[in-house]
Amino acid sequence: MSATLKQILASEEKLNEVVRAAFDSVNTDKSGEITHSQIEAVMTQVSKDLGTQPPSANDVNEVIKHLDTNKDGVISFDEFKVLIKDVLNAMIKQMEG
Numbered sequence: 255m256s257a258t259l260k261q262i263l264a265s266e267e268k269l270n271e272v273v274r275a276a277f278d279s280v281n282t283d284k285s286g287e288i289t290h291s292q293i294e295a296v297m298t299q300v301s302k303d304l305g306t307q308p309p310s311a312n313d314v315n316e317v318i319k320h321l322d323t324n325k326d327g328v329i330s331f332d333e334f335k336v337l338i339k340d341v342l343n344a345m346i347k348q349m350e351g
């Protein structure tokens with residue numbers, strides 16, 4: 255499994271497919287940019303799934319501040335890609351212990 259994740263990270267084409275699928279599932283209005291309310295919706299869903307406290311407005315702002323590198327207030331495909339790369343790298347690290 256970690257070999258597969260590494261293959262994804264090693265291939266720009268595979269990585270783009272994975273990022274596109276994740277991006278489209280978050281960018282529910284297909285505007286091409288992920289907004290504050292879309293990030294909030296995802297974080298709220300994840301907290302429900304995990305049975306944890308829903309995110310505060312501040313939590314959402316922190317995530318956006320972290321991802322929104324060009325500071326235009328929305329998350330572009332390229333900005334989202336950085337997040338997915340981080341997630342994949344974290345998953346590989348976890349699996350390899």
Ligand SMILES: [Ca+2]
Pocket residue numbers: 321322323324325326327328329330333
């Ligand atoms: Ca941005």
